[in-house]
């Protein structure tokens with residue numbers, strides 16, 4: 001799942017649930033729920049170099065930051081809750097950067113296996129269509145959370 005979709009999900013949770021002790025685990029859980037929907041992912045580079053990493057993940061990361069800032073500015077009175085939700089919804093993908101590094105690969109083995117197991121990757125067209133539909137649904141929830 002694209003990171004920007006996870007960011008929007010986290011913002012939706014953060015904007016809808018004021019209690020950070022409740023919104024954090026729910027935002028974290030949305031990551032696994034979204035990853036279990038059919039989705040398209042850009043190919044992960046074989047070489048772990050900064051330029052290869054940037055080419056693969058850069059556009060999605062930049063888009064996630066831009067959308068995240070826009071949502072934080074939009075929710076001026078609850079921006080911290082929105083940022084909190086975005087962080088918790090996105091952190092599972094950042095944790096996977098450590099899946100081959102010890103001791104994380106041992107300590108979080110079950111976590112990494114779960115994150116891999118829930119993935120349902122499909123072709124680009126249908127995968128992006130499903131992600132667009134999910135963003136539309138979350139946009140409606142965000143509009144309701146905004147209220148005014």
Ligand SMILES: [Zn+2]
Pocket residue numbers: 001031035092093115
């Ligand atoms: Zn993920």
